[in-house]
Amino acid sequence: MQLSVLLVVLALLSVTGYYLGRSTAVRAVDGRVVRLHSVPSYHGMYVALWAGLPALLLFVLWGASENWLVMQMALAGLPPELTNVNEQALNLLKADILNLAHGVTTGRDSHAAVHAAAARYVELHSLSRWMLLAIGAALAVAGLLLARGRINADHRARNKVERALNLFLVGCSLVAILTTIGIVLSLLFEAMRFFAVYPPLDFLFGLHWSPQTAMRADQVGSSGSFGAIPLFAGTLLITMISMAVAVPVGLMSAIFMSEYASPKVRTALKPILEVLAGIPTVVYGFFAALTMAPFIRGLGQSIGLDVASESALGAGVVMGVMIIPFVSSLSDDVINAVPQSLRDGSYGLGATKSETIRQVVLPAALPGIVAAIMLAVSRAIGETMIVVMAAGLSANLTANPLEAVTTVTTQIATLLVGDQEFDSPKTLSAFGLGLVLFLVTLSLNMIALKVVQKYREKYD
Amino acid sequence: MTDLAQQGSRDMTMAHPKSRYQSAEFSARLRARYAAEQRFRVYGIAAVSIAAIMLVVLLASIVSKGYTAFWQNEIRLTVTLDAAELDPQGTRDPKVLAQGNYMKLIRDALAARFPEVTSRTDKRQLGEILSNGAPFVLQKMVMADPALIGKSVPVWFLASDDVDQLEKGYIDRKLPEAQRRVNDLQIKALDGLRQDGSLRAGFNTTLFTAGDSREPEQAGIWGAIVGSFLTLVVTMGLSVPIGIAAAVYMEEFAPKNRWTDLIEVNINNLAAVPSIIYGLLGLAVFLNFFGMPRSAPVVGGVVLALMTLPVIIIASRVALKAVPPSIREAALGVGASPLQAVMHHVLPLAMPGILTGTIIGMARALGETAPLLMIGMIAFIVDIPNSFTSSATVLPVQIFMWSDSPERAFTERTSAAIMVLLGFLIVMNGLAVYLRKKFERRW
DSSP: OHHHHHHHHHHHHHHHHHHHHHHHHHHHTTTOGGGSSSOHHHHHHHHHHHHHHHHHHHHHHHHHHHHHHHHHHHHHTSOHHHHSSOHHHHHHHHHHHHHHHTTOOOSSOOOHHHHHHHHHHHHHHHHHHHHHHHHHHHHHHHHHHHHHHTOOTTOOHHHHHHHHHHHHHHHHHHHHHHHHHHHHHHHHHHHHHHHHHSOHHHHHHOSOEEOOOOSSTTSTTOSOEEOOHHHHHHHHHHHHHHHHHHHHHHHHHHHIIIIISOHHHHHHHHHHHHHHHHSOHHHHHHHIIIIIHHHHHHHHHHTTOOOOTTOHHHHHHHHHHHHHHHHHHHHHHHHHHSOHHHHHHHHHTTOOHHHHIIIIIHHHHHHHHHHHHHHHHHHHHHOOHHHHHHSOSSOOOOOOTTSOOOOHHHHHHHHHSSOOOTTSHHHHHHHHHHHHHHHHHHHHHHHHHHHHHHHHHHHO | OOHHHHHHHHHHHHHOTTOTTTSHHHHHHHHHHHHHHHHHHHHHHHHHHHHHHHHHHHHHHHHHHHGGGGEEEEEEEEEEOOHHHHOTTOOOOHHHHHTSOHHHHHHHHHHHHOTTOOSHHHHHHHHTTBOTTHHHHHHHHHHHOGGGTTSEEEEEEEBOHHHHHHHTTOSOTTSOGGGOSSOHHHHHHHHHHHHTTOEEEEEOHHHHHOOOOSSGGGOOSHHHHHHHHHHHHHHHHHHHHHHHHHHHIIIIIOOSSHHHHHHHHHHHHHHHSOHHHHHHHIIIIIIIISOOOTTOHHHHHHHHHHHHHHHHHHHHHHHHHHSOHHHHHHHHHTTOOHHHHIIIIIHHHHHHHHHHHHHHHHHHHHHOOHHHHHTTTTSOOOSOOOSTTSOOOOHHHHHHHHHTOOOHHHHHHHHHHHHHHHHHHHHHHHHHHHHHHHHOOOO
């Protein structure tokens, strides 16, 4: 409650600051605005920024540290025999206090001191919120008055406001870097915890994947086995099937669209590929599981083949369909980048259109097409929903497309869906798989993007 | 070939009857080359046709599976709202009314309608033609209008999902009884109801107003739609300002050095990172490290915002690049600061392009499933979410959850939900195309 009040107060103070700053600036030069260094609205913005920003910063910092600080103060009030325990018990204690503070019964008989600590927690929490409200409002008012006092005819308000805006722009462009750092750190950190209990070499080269760990330590087969080779093989198999569909169809569509089709036909056909690209993957997954898989199974049975109901073929073909527009639009770009003079030269020597395409255009576009295929492979490897819904969960090490296989992304999804504890190798192994997935797709993308860039420059 | 050339070649033929251009080998080779040309063309047409056929098959299979979900069968029973059961003291106290034995009233109504059914098992099986949400319908009705108590009123109840599927023809009446989910007794009762007009198929409003449910006939997508909306609001609120600001900085202000090159390479790579990795990021950073709530639209929105950010940045940069430098130079020439030139002139001109890219990015975020599974938006949630931190699910995840359900009736509803999702996507993409057409400007 206090937080939203504070935000409203800050917004109001900022708006007031804007108008105050503007009118102060105008008054400082007796209405002759030309004598001001900056136009009045910049003075207004300057005051508004000083009213809003420092308090907002405080708000963010306070919010980030509040829970931890209050918890430490609540714990400090407890008798030492309760707090001098190992980390796990301490976490349990903290959870108890939090539950009691939120009015949830813990289902356990808690020490009276814990109840007292919970009450103290609630009290401190509300006190901290009120303090935040008071300090925040005071800071905003102080900022407003201070900034307003600085306004005079020579005050360089525009430059200051622009510097602040520039910082904001730089900060926004850093978000992308922070995202990457966040991805790498979170994957590395959790994967390290996994590799601490399970040797990385066994993970990368083990042939047996069965992540089920036992509930009790003394149960048979309690360790779980995390050899990821069957997953890599399954991913590779499905990726290869999807490429077998997507590359010829996508490439030929791109060639037809850019070399043969008249502009009219092109505008009629382009939406088909765009719609294919816009369909959510969960829809493809539904299609693969409920239409494609039974169809392939029926087809197999009619010629006497035994097809698993969750065959790699079904998932792979549908994934191929999903990737067709990806391959075709990227190939379209690179084919269009081949200069017309090369084609004209070939026609001049008497080559037919298809000979020109096969012997001149495609070789010239080859690096770009290879890069497009690499990007498509990286997308196929990372695709999740189709394989979660249409490929199986059993980690078979097989090259037979009619059997059920499982993939890296399927396992990540199944291991992490639902409630999970973050200290079992079963959950952490998903981060190991995620790290491998990230590294593989990242290197494919990096190489492909480099190739595409280099290739584009060649004809410019 | 021109006429002149043909003339010339004919003359040559007469002069040199055995010209190499007339030889049998040459014409055979030429024929083969032309045939190859034709074949190549056919391959191209075939490729495009395959893509088109797959699209048609996909859409047709979904529509044919799902169009029946838009109506739902209902059964009319005349229920006597017995005051002795509902409100023995006659206080009309809502607390008392809420605890009335509505199930018994419905059983009595069924018994009155089908006096020929006597045994306990048969009566129980007869009761299964109604949705098990029927007592709540009655309860709601009585609570809303206590004056009904004591009267006999006709009430339309939802049929159970099995009856619904039977009526829609998905359960074969001719199968042996043991293999059918609706037994002979129930079919006979339904035939009786149909004859006196007590069985009708009405528009399935439940589908569009209810939250999730374990019972297919009571399950709806409204909760998921609201969840999707809340999530997208967060996504848009974060990714659009940050994306545009980042694009403006990189396109207009950033010095060309290794640092900005790094940011650029980084953004291109982020655009190609598998979406499930963003889910892992959300799980490890937002849920575990920052302790944000599970299954909440706010976390889903942040994760999707990080995912769509590269898309928006790339689209915005293209739009900014398309604004000719003369605009900037003119603004600078009349004394604007670089920031003013961009904010007052370049950015407004690039806005249509940025908007188009944003809508396409949002459409992608709307269809995204995998990262949301990781952060727990897959929970079974009956209530309609009412805040950014309440537990929610989104439309694609709802589709994923329903597609996993064994009941036949959920297949139909999954397809219907897919149609709704595709409808939203078509509207969004159509809007993007319209905006692009309307504001497209060539300099």
